[in-house]
Amino acid sequence: MDDEKINEFIIKIGQQMLDLQKHQVELLVAVNVLKGLLALQMYPDDPIEGAKQIRDLEATLLSQSDPNRQERQEVSELIQALKDLKKMGHEPHEA
Numbered sequence: 001m002d003d004e005k006i007n008e009f010i011i012k013i014g015q016q017m018l019d020l021q022k023h024q025v026e027l028l029v030a031v032n033v034l035k036g037l038l039a040l041q042m043y044p045d046d047p048i049e050g051a052k053q054i055r056d057l058e059a060t061l062l063s064q065s066d067p068n069r070q071e072r073q074e075v076s077e078l079i080q081a082l083k084d085l086k087k088m089g090h091e092p093h094e095a
Contacts, residue, residue: 036051039053
């Protein structure tokens with residue numbers, strides 16, 4: 001591959017990433033609008049309570065449908081522990 005083709009490839013990938021991010025934001029906004037409408041329908045006098053119910057349901061469904069949640073949580077806790085050790089001035093030793 002020559003430099004021109006590499007540059008074209010990088011530009012094309014960059015544009016696709018920007019497009020993907022734009023669509024992701026649009027989708028997020030649309031989902032949030034639908035959540036707001038649902039919260040209003042569920043609890044017309046207290047949409048905040050409706051939003052809490054939706055959030056609880058999302059958390060429940062996410063925890064049940066994510067097969068790698070436990071592993072990701074463990075890795076996240078390990079990374080945090082290593083950061084905390086480094087803050088206290090302790091460097092991890094190689095085994």
